[in-house]
Amino acid sequence: MTETQALIENRPPSVATILLERVEATPGAEAYRYPVPAPSGQGPETWASLTWGQAAERVFAIAAGLVELGVQPEERVALSSATRVEWILTDLGVLCSGAATTTIYPSTNAEETAFILSDSESRVLIAENAAQLAKARQHRAELPGLAHVVVVEEADAVPAEGDPEGWVLSLAELERRGAARLAAEPGAVRERIEGLRSDQLATLIYTSGTTGRPKGVRLPHDTWSYMARAIQATEMVRPDDVQFLWLPLAHVFGKVLTCSQISTGHVTAVDGRQDRIAENLRVVRPTYMAAVPRVFEKVYNGVATKAREGGGAKYKIFRWAAEVAREYAKASQDNFRRTGTTAVPFGLATKHKIADALVYAKIREAFGGRLRACVSGASALPPDIGYFFSGAGIHILEGYGLTETSAASFVNPGEAYRTGTVGKPLPGTEVRIADDGEILLRGPGVMAGYHRLPEKTAEVLESDGWFHTGDIGELSPDGYLRITDRKKDLIKTSGGKYVAPTEVEGRFKALCPFVSNAVVHGADRNYCTALIALDEPTLMSWAVEHDLAGKPYAEVVADPRTVELIEGYVQRVNEGLQRWQTIKKFRLLPRDLDVEHGELTPSLKLKRPAVERRYQHLIEEMYEGAREA
Structure with a gap:
């Protein structure tokens, strides 16, 4: 058995167990960074940190607080919040309590929020602020099973007339109750973690869909522990990385990044405010970041616009440099495929060096100056955009997966990445192409099914475990997958x-x-x-x-x-x-x-x-x- 096989096949039943291992191994190492506003707006905001030991202390308090509220294993706890460090801590708290997280985008309207809370039968809602609390309050009569709303922003945890007693409480209060429970019963949370089964429901993510009501995708604990170990095995992320995480954590792409981090042990800087991305990149100076293609398209368009504003000569230089970048990326990738080196012809290397000094270095600096790699997913990255950034030294590793496959089924392998493909399957994931070109996947990352929708589950999940993705694609002889379109599109x-x-x-x-x-x-x-x-x-x-x-x-x-x-x-x-x-x-x-x-x-x-x-x-x-x- 290879080291990779052993890492995956001997994986723990849950990410909660991986968290315990991480805390035991590196309790004093930095785990998370997060922005802290200056008091009363006095001066710029600062960034604070949590070590793995400090993070675990809060996670255990949240888990014990949920146990104190009467939450039972596999009962659902909904989480409606923007991307922030509390999202990660509360999600882990839910997992460690034995319950399952129902993720809700904070942009979801009140009606659909109520549908998700009702369909998931969520017992508790963790709401970021007054706006998210108001959605639940508006439909409280339709949600008799929703026993509590825990509000992250303490100032917004204000009961209203008509609220049942104890229905609203703050996250700080939940943690205080949890700490008291742990003081009286130190093993309360560890007992829940030790009782977790790999097939037990961990996360319920509702697909946004294009028509009709969203479907709840049931992802058991084993999907996340598999993802954590499989991504670690690819060495796509490293223990010394600094990740900048801004993606919506209600989305499976964001969620999987939190699991792989725990397994690898690197630092994650968390801030979901999209209007702060450019500034945060300069402050955090990440070595690794994931994004959706639209971000890279916007950066490219922004650079082109600035060059155009600089006058005809500057724009001409940019257009020349852009073509050099694409030519360089194609040549280096093609040569790596043939020989294992990224060497390019001397003349092209010379042009690239000049273009780097004039254009590319400034682009890399805008990303913080230390970026080793980016991962792009959720939709297709236009190849010309990918080649441009590759040639400019921003290496975009395209990946592929769905909510139903826990996000990461394919990813491009490090230096051997190929723009225009989504790379190779993660270790332990099988793929085949059906006669009509549809991509079929099988492996530990595949969902257990759609929540309360057995007929819909049967439409896409075969009895032998093969999942029909609905995407059309083709495999190269050496296993790289190229997505050509959605089957229905x-x-x-x-x-x-x-x-x-x-x-x-x-x-x-x-x-x-x-x-x-x-x-x-x-x-x-x-x-x-x-x-x-x-x-x-x-x-x-x-x-x-x-x-x-x-x-x-x-x-x-x-x-x-x-x-x-x-x-x-x-x-x-x-x-x-x-x-x-x-x-x-x-x-x-x-x-x-x-x-x-x-x-x-x-x-x-x-x-x-x-x-x-x-x-x-x-x-x-x-x-x-x-x-x-």
């Missing part, structure tokens, strides 16, 4: 031709620095069209240079000069497509797509049906009087 035109919309959309986003989102349409139509949303900061910067300064965004979008600008990029994209893939017509949307209007999921995935429904009139307009094309 493939377009078949009225002429019988298949089009992968995400491929066309990805090409457009990589080529056009002004685009934020694009939705290609064409199912049962005789040609393809696109709805295009533009990136507001980039567009408004361009507007200043074209006598449109001071005009509102919607007016700039509607201006004929803007339409002409985007038309040029559409034509350039079409040059690289098959005739039936080309975008014959497009419409610019009056605003960007967003989560609030239900057009993007909280992890920024496109809700294609929702967008098409909202802008059906624009789609029909593009097909009025259409003839065969």
Whole structure:
């Protein structure tokens, strides 16, 4: 048995056990960093730290507090909060109490929050603040099983008229009760941890979905302990890493990062405020970070915009450097595949060195200057964006997984990463491609099923453990997976031709620095069209240079000069497509797509049906009087 096999096959039944091992091994090592506001706004905020020993003390107090509230093993405790250190501590507290965490995005509206609380039969809700408390209070009559709401922000833990006695309490109070319970019964939490089974429910994550009610994905303890050990075995993260964690922890991608950290023992700096990402990168100076593709697209567009604002010469240098970066990345990756080294031809290396001094070094500094690798997941990263960052020294390791597979089923392996693929399966995960191209997965990371939905479970999970992902892909001879599209998103035109919309959309986003989102349409139509949303900061910067300064965004979008600008990029994209893939017509949307209007999921995935429904009139307009094309 290899060392990797032993690490995975001998894994503990739960991440709670891995936490005990971590605390025993490195109690005084730094575990978490988190921002602390200055009192009364006096001066800038600072960052505080928790050692593994200190973190465990709080986790055990929370777990004991839940036991004191009467929470039983496998009962659900819901958690509705933005990404912050308390999210991690309370989630671990729930696991150590033997209960299961129901994750809820803080952006979820009151009605859907109530549905999740009801469907999951959650006994306790841990709410970040007054806004999250208000959602539960609004629907309290429909939630007779919700016994308590624990509020993280102590000042917001205020009972209201009509609340049952003891229904609202603060997280600090829960920890005080837990500490008292542990003083009287020191082994209370350890007994719960020792009683955990690998098949016991640990987490219930509701998929956002594109239509209808979300489905609860049941993930037992073993999925997380497997993920922790499998990611550790890949050496993708190291004990001396500093991770910057800002992703939504209600999402499976964020959640898996907390598990792998405990197994590896590195430091994680936690702050989910997206408007602080750029500043936090300079302060934290991470060596490792995970993000969704939209973040890298925005960074690329921002760099291109600054170069354009600097004048023609500066923009010309940037465009040259961008092409050099892509050429360098492709050459070094191709050579590594053949020879195991990243050497490139002398002339290209010389150009790259010049471009590095002029452009790339500044980009790396914007990421903190120490970034060893980034992991990108949740949706596809346009290859041209990936090659650009690779050539600039920001190594993006694309990965792949679903909520139903505990997030990480594939990841690119370190130096051997290949842009445009999602890498190889994690140790212990099996993959095969069905006759119709669908990716099937089997392994310890696969869910137990959908909560209270056996018929839906049977549709995707075979009796022998193979899970149908709904994604189309292809495997290289040496095991690298490339995702080509969602099975249900493939377009078949009225002429019988298949089009992968995400491929066309990805090409457009990589080529056009002004685009934020694009939705290609064409199912049962005789040609393809696109709805295009533009990136507001980039567009408004361009507007200043074209006598449109001071005009509102919607007016700039509607201006004929803007339409002409985007038309040029559409034509350039079409040059690289098959005739039936080309975008014959497009419409610019009056605003960007967003989560609030239900057009993007909280992890920024496109809700294609929702967008098409909202802008059906624009789609029909593009097909009025259409003839065969």
